[in-house]
Amino acid sequence: xxxxxxxxxxxDAIETPFGKTDKIVGGSAVxxxxxxxxxxxxxxxxxxxxxxxxxxxxxxLRNRGVHLDGVEIVKDKKSFFWSGRYHEDMNSRDTLIxxxxxxxxxxxxxxxxxQGSEFLMLGNLHPKTQLNVIQELRQRPRLIAMDTMNYWMxxxxxxxxxVLKYVDMLIINDAEARQLTGLFSLVxxxxxxxxxxxxxxxxxxxxxxxxxxxxxxxxxxxxxxLEDVFDPTGAGDTFAGGFMGHLAxxxxxxxxxMKRAIIVGSAMASFxxxxxxxxxxxxxxxxxxxxxxxxxxxLVSFEMELV
Amino acid sequence: xxxxxxxxxxxDAIETPFGKTDKIVGGSAVxxxxxxxxxxxxxxxxxxxxxxxxxxxxxxLRNRGVHLDGVEIVKDKKSFFWSGRYHEDMNSRDTLIxxxxxxxxxxxxxxxxxQGSEFLMLGNLHPKTQLNVIQELRQRPRLIAMDTMNYWMxxxxxxxxxVLKYVDMLIINDAEARQLTGLFSLVxxxxxxxxxxxxxxxxxxxxxxxxxxxxxxxxxxxxxxLEDVFDPTGAGDTFAGGFMGHLAxxxxxxxxxMKRAIIVGSAMASFxxxxxxxxxxxxxxxxxxxxxxxxxxxLVSFEMELV
Numbered sequence: 001x002x003x004x005x006x007x008x009x010x011x012d013a014i015e016t017p018f019g020k021t022d023k024i025v026g027g028s029a030v031x032x033x034x035x036x037x038x039x040x041x042x043x044x045x046x047x048x049x050x051x052x053x054x055x056x057x058x059x060x061l062r063n064r065g066v067h068l069d070g071v072e073i074v075k076d077k078k079s080f081f082w083s084g085r086y087h088e089d090m091n092s093r094d095t096l097i098x099x100x101x102x103x104x105x106x107x108x109x110x111x112x113x114x115q116g117s118e119f120l121m122l123g124n125l126h127p128k129t130q131l132n133v134i135q136e137l138r139q140r141p142r143l144i145a146m147d148t149m150n151y152w153m154x155x156x157x158x159x160x161x162x163v164l165k166y167v168d169m170l171i172i173n174d175a176e177a178r179q180l181t182g183l184f185s186l187v188x189x190x191x192x193x194x195x196x197x198x199x200x201x202x203x204x205x206x207x208x209x210x211x212x213x214x215x216x217x218x219x220x221x222x223x224x225x226l227e228d229v230f231d232p233t234g235a236g237d238t239f240a241g242g243f244m245g246h247l248a249x250x251x252x253x254x255x256x257x258m259k260r261a262i263i264v265g266s267a268m269a270s271f272x273x274x275x276x277x278x279x280x281x282x283x284x285x286x287x288x289x290x291x292x293x294x295x296x297x298x299l300v301s302f303e304m305e306l307v
Numbered sequence: 308x309x310x311x312x313x314x315x316x317x318x319d320a321i322e323t324p325f326g327k328t329d330k331i332v333g334g335s336a337v338x339x340x341x342x343x344x345x346x347x348x349x350x351x352x353x354x355x356x357x358x359x360x361x362x363x364x365x366x367x368l369r370n371r372g373v374h375l376d377g378v379e380i381v382k383d384k385k386s387f388f389w390s391g392r393y394h395e396d397m398n399s400r401d402t403l404i405x406x407x408x409x410x411x412x413x414x415x416x417x418x419x420x421x422q423g424s425e426f427l428m429l430g431n432l433h434p435k436t437q438l439n440v441i442q443e444l445r446q447r448p449r450l451i452a453m454d455t456m457n458y459w460m461x462x463x464x465x466x467x468x469x470v471l472k473y474v475d476m477l478i479i480n481d482a483e484a485r486q487l488t489g490l491f492s493l494v495x496x497x498x499x500x501x502x503x504x505x506x507x508x509x510x511x512x513x514x515x516x517x518x519x520x521x522x523x524x525x526x527x528x529x530x531x532x533l534e535d536v537f538d539p540t541g542a543g544d545t546f547a548g549g550f551m552g553h554l555a556x557x558x559x560x561x562x563x564x565m566k567r568a569i570i571v572g573s574a575m576a577s578f579x580x581x582x583x584x585x586x587x588x589x590x591x592x593x594x595x596x597x598x599x600x601x602x603x604x605x606l607v608s609f610e611m612e613l614v
Contacts, residue, residue, distance in 0.1 A: 208515040259609040290613045300607040302566040
């Protein structure tokens with residue numbers, strides 16, 4: 001099976017209570033690719049970069065089975081740049097700089113070589129851009145998942161409501177679920193969102209784990225209790241990459257397999273936050289991933305006979 | 308086995324986004340007793356009430372196997388009264404009124420008939436009062452658990468540090484764990500608290516579940532995702548009552564059985580929040596409890612072969 005991922009490839013400058021980095025590779029599609037390529041090949045990347053995006057990073061991605069035919073390189077512009085500072089609780093951050101650069105002209109095309117892919121992950125982009133990608137696919141993927149954010153709810157809600165009707169799964173955080181529905185209770189918000197189009201919904205709660213909703217079923221995956229969250233940048237995209245990577249590897253989109261996939265996504269996210277940017281994702285081994293998944297199992301497993 | 312519970316028996320006035328009650332029975336020992344008596348008999352209550360505490364409530368507790376020999380009745384004073392208003396997120400609240408009344412003179416005595424009890428739950432009281440109860444016991448219980456709060460950390464920290472050396476388990480919320488240690492990371496805070504005396508620590512995170520720490524082990528129990536939290540008053544004490552009730556019923560204080568106990572506590576707390584005060588706890592049946600525990604199992608269980 002193969003997985004198409006559409007999103008940004010960028011530079012980030014990040015400040016956390018633990019340290020600071022001036023310029024590190026980032027972007028949603030980068031995190032998705034590094035996470036998913038542990039499980040499925042090829043990962044088929046659709047993105048846009050400027051002249052300044054490092055060739056070594058492209059090479060590293062290629063070595064991991066990431067196809068880059070869908071990555072447009074703009075010779076006379078810079079790559080997307082984001083800068084932010086995290087608060088002590090790491091759940092909130094201030095955006096300091098957003099330089100769109102090449103992203104202002106992003107009009108993603110699906111290369112012929114990507115046609116027929118079974119899984120599609122639409123990163124956080126303008127809903128119109130997300131819809132364009134779906135409509136460029138000659139064969140509908142078995143599972144289309146998408147991310148979005150408060151910015152699009154405020155500036156492009158009608159378009160967002162449309163693209164929601166075309167996807168199978170929405171992956172957002174708790175604040176976004178509340179904003180999208182105007183409902184404080186996440187259970188009520190989930191019910192409302194499952195009426196908007198997606199059959200599956202994941203609500204990410206950062207250090208408090210993630211909830212998966214489908215029909216009347218709900219599954220909860222904890223986040224791993226960590227001594228320190230060094231840098232949460234990209235954790236949500238890494239989660240999505242691990243989740244979709246596991247599904248695409250197995251080709252099984254049953255609810256039971258989605259439970260496994262959400263644990264895999266949580267495990268990958270727990271690595272992501274250990275170092276700046278995608279640094280840790282580039283080092284992580286299969287043995288480490290398996291051990292981390294076992295930790296999640298131990299964290300929540302209990303045996304109980306009801307008598 | 309039997310369980311001694313020391314704490315308040317009181318009246319509460321509660322305001323939530325869903326409604327308001329002017330005067331309802333409450334207090335930590337009341338919630339612990341209603342929760343624990345589903346699992347273990349006798350529950351041996353140590354508390355103090357005024358002339359106004361309802362005889363029918365005493366009768367109802369007795370009918371559930373709760374011993375009241377340790378409950379002092381003061382003929383010329385009123386019972387402890389607390390009034391509070393919850394914010395929309397239900398995780399924060401404003402205290403409007405605290406009338407200590409009889410509680411100002413509370414000097415708990417352990418009746419002879421309670422001596423030899425194997426389990427002791429010390430509700431949130433002055434650390435000196437908690438220590439007095441421990442020292443009145445001629446035989447040390449197999450497991451002593453205690454609750455505390457920010458107020459005692461600010462006003463009686465030296466005494467709190469002493470009583471912590473005498474207990475096996477501390478049960479507090481995330482904000483309290485952070486305040487007690489000055490550490491933001493709950494994992495680091497847990498390590499620090501396990502150096503202060505208790506061998507076991509439960510950190511309650513409200514709607515985000517609860518963590519159990521012991522040595523290098525950690526277990527996580529989610530909270531049940533609910534459409535509405537009607538009234539969170541007493542949920543923490545109900546959790547403790549279910550937890551200790553399960554342990555006392557089985558007499559098994561292994562870490563594996565504590566995992567089951569924390570699920571039982573979470574299940575009982577999920578009932579507590581469905582109605583004002585202890586109302587729901589008085590109605591709940593064994594069948595409902597078993598079904599709720601099964602819901603918790605379904606919420607987090609996944610099968611995964613690592614290949």
